[in-house]
Amino acid sequence: MRGMSAKNRNRVISTVGLVGGLAIWELIGQLELSPAFPPVSAVLAAIVEVWTSPRFLDALRESLISIAIALPPSLVFGIGLGLVVGRYKPAEWALDPLINTFLSLPLVALIPVLFLIFGLGRGSILATIIIYTFFIVVVNTAAGVRTTDQEVVEMATSFGAGESQIMRRVVLPSALPLMFAGVRIATGRAIRGVIIAEQVIGLIGLGGLVQRLGGAFAVEDLYAVILFIGLFGLVSMEAVTTVERRALPWVAAPEDNEPAFSGA
Amino acid sequence: MIEINGIGRRFNTRDGGSFEALKDVNFSVNDKEFFSIIGPSGCGKTTLLKMVAGLVKPTAGSIEVDGTPVVGPGDDRAMVFQSFVLLPWADVLTNVGFGLELRGRSRKESREAAAPFLERVGLTRFSEHYPHELSGGMQQRVGLARALAVGPDILLMDEPFGALDAQTRQLMQEDLMRLWDQEQKTVIFVTHSMDEAAYLSDRVLVMDTHPGRVREILDVPIPRPRDESVRRESVFTELTAHMWHELRGMMGDPTAPAPE
Amino acid sequence: MSPQAEGAVGNEAAVAEVAAPGGGASPWTPWVFRIGSVGLVLLIWELYGRAQETTLFFVPFSSVVGALWDLAGTSEFWNAFGQTFIPFIWGWLLSLAVGILLGLLIGRFRTFDALTKPYVTFLNALPVSTLVPIAVILFGIGYASRILVVFLFGVVEVTLNTAAGVRYVSRDLVEMGESFNAKQTRLFRKVILPASLPGIMAGIRIGTGRAVVGMVVVEILLVAVGMGRLILRYRGRFQSAELYAVVLALIIFGILLQVIARRFEHRVSRWKYEMEKVA
Numbered sequence: 001m002r003g004m005s006a007k008n009r010n011r012v013i014s015t016v017g018l019v020g021g022l023a024i025w026e027l028i029g030q031l032e033l034s035p036a037f038p039p040v041s042a043v044l045a046a047i048v049e050v051w052t053s054p055r056f057l058d059a060l061r062e063s064l065i066s067i068a069i070a071l072p073p074s075l076v077f078g079i080g081l082g083l084v085v086g087r088y089k090p091a092e093w094a095l096d097p098l099i100n101t102f103l104s105l106p107l108v109a110l111i112p113v114l115f116l117i118f119g120l121g122r123g124s125i126l127a128t129i130i131i132y133t134f135f136i137v138v139v140n141t142a143a144g145v146r147t148t149d150q151e152v153v154e155m156a157t158s159f160g161a162g163e164s165q166i167m168r169r170v171v172l173p174s175a176l177p178l179m180f181a182g183v184r185i186a187t188g189r190a191i192r193g194v195i196i197a198e199q200v201i202g203l204i205g206l207g208g209l210v211q212r213l214g215g216a217f218a219v220e221d222l223y224a225v226i227l228f229i230g231l232f233g234l235v236s237m238e239a240v241t242t243v244e245r246r247a248l249p250w251v252a253a254p255e256d257n258e259p260a261f262s263g264a
Numbered sequence: 265m266i267e268i269n270g271i272g273r274r275f276n277t278r279d280g281g282s283f284e285a286l287k288d289v290n291f292s293v294n295d296k297e298f299f300s301i302i303g304p305s306g307c308g309k310t311t312l313l314k315m316v317a318g319l320v321k322p323t324a325g326s327i328e329v330d331g332t333p334v335v336g337p338g339d340d341r342a343m344v345f346q347s348f349v350l351l352p353w354a355d356v357l358t359n360v361g362f363g364l365e366l367r368g369r370s371r372k373e374s375r376e377a378a379a380p381f382l383e384r385v386g387l388t389r390f391s392e393h394y395p396h397e398l399s400g401g402m403q404q405r406v407g408l409a410r411a412l413a414v415g416p417d418i419l420l421m422d423e424p425f426g427a428l429d430a431q432t433r434q435l436m437q438e439d440l441m442r443l444w445d446q447e448q449k450t451v452i453f454v455t456h457s458m459d460e461a462a463y464l465s466d467r468v469l470v471m472d473t474h475p476g477r478v479r480e481i482l483d484v485p486i487p488r489p490r491d492e493s494v495r496r497e498s499v500f501t502e503l504t505a506h507m508w509h510e511l512r513g514m515m516g517d518p519t520a521p522a523p524e
Numbered sequence: 525m526s527p528q529a530e531g532a533v534g535n536e537a538a539v540a541e542v543a544a545p546g547g548g549a550s551p552w553t554p555w556v557f558r559i560g561s562v563g564l565v566l567l568i569w570e571l572y573g574r575a576q577e578t579t580l581f582f583v584p585f586s587s588v589v590g591a592l593w594d595l596a597g598t599s600e601f602w603n604a605f606g607q608t609f610i611p612f613i614w615g616w617l618l619s620l621a622v623g624i625l626l627g628l629l630i631g632r633f634r635t636f637d638a639l640t641k642p643y644v645t646f647l648n649a650l651p652v653s654t655l656v657p658i659a660v661i662l663f664g665i666g667y668a669s670r671i672l673v674v675f676l677f678g679v680v681e682v683t684l685n686t687a688a689g690v691r692y693v694s695r696d697l698v699e700m701g702e703s704f705n706a707k708q709t710r711l712f713r714k715v716i717l718p719a720s721l722p723g724i725m726a727g728i729r730i731g732t733g734r735a736v737v738g739m740v741v742v743e744i745l746l747v748a749v750g751m752g753r754l755i756l757r758y759r760g761r762f763q764s765a766e767l768y769a770v771v772l773a774l775i776i777f778g779i780l781l782q783v784i785a786r787r788f789e790h791r792v793s794r795w796k797y798e799m800e801k802v803a
Contacts, residue, residue, distance in 0.1 A: 006634075009638075010634065010637075010638040010641075011638075013635055013638035013639055014638045014639065014641045014642055016639070017638065017639035017640065017641070017642060017643075018642040018643075021642075021643065034662060035661055035662075036658055036661045036662035090557060093553070093556075093557030093558060093561075094557045094558075094560070094561040095561065096558070097558045097561060097562050098561060098562065098565060101562075101779070104733075104778070104779050104782045104783075105775045105778050105779050106733070106736045106737045106739075106740045106774065106775065106778040107737075108737050108740040108741055108744065109740045109771050109774040109775050109778065110771065110775075111744060112744060112755050112759065112767060112771055113767070113768060113771050115759075116580075116581055116759065116764060116767060117581050117582060188649065191651060192651040192653070195651040195653060195654060196651060196653045196741065199653055199654075199656070199745060200744055200745065207653075207654075210654050210657060211657065211745075213657070214656070214657020214658070214660060214661065215657070217661060219658075219661060222657060222658065223658075225654075226650065226654045226655070226658075229650060229651060229654055230646050230647075230649055230650035230654075231646075231649075233649035233650060233651070234645065234646070234649040237649065
């Protein structure tokens with residue numbers, strides 16, 4: 001492996017690790033050591049069957065609909081409020097404690113309350129997605145606004161720019177990197193939120209499917225669904241990152257930072 | 265006596281190609297000599313210094329110190345860094361003793377052994393302070409004391425005053441010279457500043473770049489001890505002018521006259 | 525989700541800095557705003573709650589506090605809390621131990637990082653609540669599965685942050701240590717480990733938060749014992765004030781742990797914060 005660049009070498013090692021792990025799992029599964037670990041081959045077979053079944057696709061559609069309804073407004077209003085909080089100190093003083101409080105507490109704990117208020121239906125699921133995503137977007141957008149270089153603002157003012165121009169042409173572009181980070185994080189959290197809420201209800205969506213499969217001890221199918229959810233999460237966050245890179249070509253990618261250890 | 269024989273260094277680049285940082289570098293440094301290395305950015309002078317320190321291995325050639333080849337860091341050499349590289353979580357005295365700690369002594373012992381060296385650089389008052397409370401010049405003194413505390417024969421200094429403002433820099437140069445007069449160590453000093461090289465050194469190696477190699481080695485025929493006034497003597501100004509002429513040509517300045 | 529973009533805020537709250545007011549305002553101004561806004565929210569909560577015709581869905585703040593006060597006097601409440609708390613402690617400690625160990629290995633050895641990357645990345649992107657049914661199939665609904673769930677929730681963040689803390693130790697510091705010919709173990713103990721400490725502390729703080737989330741997830745998905753059972757009971761009997769009170773108790777617990785973790789982090793990594801203030 002000497003001729004390969006470090007990056008490719010690592011990719012090979014990762015692949016080896018992945019294949020190795022799956023091989024060990026297959027072995028454990030074949031030995032039938034525990035009902036919780038079916039052989040990989042059985043899971044793969046289940047994937048083919050489950051991912052194309054109407055039961056799964058319906059559940060997937062339900063979850064996606066919830067996200068599609070709740071996430072965009074949460075993002076839009078979150079960014080809006082974040083811009084205000086980041087730019088105007090009084091807004092920051094007034095809203096910071098509330099926002100920080102919401103971020104410090106385990107939001108999951110609010111789910112029973114939401115179910116009490118909105119009932120055991122889509123309303124609670126939407127509410128869950130919103131509280132999971134709204135505050136994180138606000139905080140990251142506000143942080144992004146605060147990275148605005150005051151000297152650039154001064155420079156723009158010296159050329160006669162008004163408040164709205166400064167907002168649009170200086171503050172907003174400066175805030176974009178962290179704003180996107182917030183959107184990316186929020187996307188992951190939206191998935192987490194919709195799944196846990198659906199699990200609590202236990203009937204609809206992918207979360208509900210997980211609970212039912214678990215209750216029926218249908219382990220292979222369960223893993224198939226879990227795998228999908230995990231991959232879906234990965235793919236959506238990658239998608240946001242890709243959009244981010246296209247939209248913000250001037251931001252250095254994190255891999256460009258050289259860490260201290262390049263050997264071993 | 266440090267001998268640099270046929271040193272070359274090749275780096276692999278990210279796209280799979282390679283880049284030759286140093287090629288066929290040959291020179292030697294005498295005992296107790298103050299030897300500076302100057303050259304344009306990217307000529308590999310820091311890489312060369314790190315090779316003597318044993319932190320980087322050459323891809324060609326060898327380095328010998330008193331006949332023994334350099335294979336890694338050793339007790340006979342100590343380094344001073346441009347960005348000081350002090351431990352932010354430890355106080356000044358602990359920092360000075362850190363080289364000793366790394367070589368196996370206990371913290372208490374190292375601190376005790378370090379105290380005289382802290383005094384040598386005039387910062388005993390600040391023993392219990394933390395690096396971030398000190399100015400740049402003071403931090404570098406701590407770095408210097410740390411290097412001296414391990415008792416090396418050879419001091420390797422990588423643009424040690426590069427991060428300091430011009431006035432502090434000049435003071436530090438004078439202090440370093442006084443210290444060197446007392447300590448009598450071999451010093452290899454990498455710098456960007458021609459004034460600094462001429463003021464401090466016995467000899468100056470001017471490096472060429474792409475790839476890094478020896479362009480010429482200049483004698484500094486200014487008698488010691490040296491003081492401030494040396495900077496205004498004609499020997500000094502001629503020397504620095506010559507260095508500037510060489511460097512300018514290498515840096516691709518289109519307004520420079522054709523090389524002699 | 526980490527590693528974070530420079531400055532991005534993940535699951536934890538931004539460290540609140542006292543905002544310096546613009547010229548002319550007194551230093552008390554931000555505090556007036558803060559207390560004012562929290563107070564305003566509580567007031568609205570109280571009034572809106574009282575305005576409700578029924579206490580089925582929304583309860584005034586005072587009722588919730590009253591219910592919590594009453595509950596705190598019962599042994600039943602504290603028994604339930606103990607049943608929730610014990611598996612949390614074990615799972616949390618386990619996640620710290622395993623997470624820090626794994627993180628050190630991943631941060632220090634690129635090979636180990638590459639080997640484990642597919643698993644860590646997947647586990648990080650997956651909503652861990654989906655693993656609860658697996659834990660149940662594995663261990664039933666007793667302490668063991670609860671400990672496992674809390675562990676799974678916490679371990680990823682601890683690992684990732686510890687690894688980042690180790691990996692991003694300044695190259696200069698490592699080189700300086702090497703230049704003094706330090707042996708690898710000594711280098712690790714005296715340079716790399718202390719330099720990684722802020723990252724490790726951040727990992728502990730964030731991981732603790734996630735472990736608390738895991739604890740609550742266990743309570744609302746595996747409701748046989750503990751606080752979850754109380755929640756289920758109060759919901760069934762429409763004792764909304766009590767329900768809110770239990771939720772509030774869980775929330776207070778979560779916030780308290782966060783505050784303690786942050787204090788601890790500040791104390792251990794004090795030099796870093798001092799440094800950043802000067803910078």
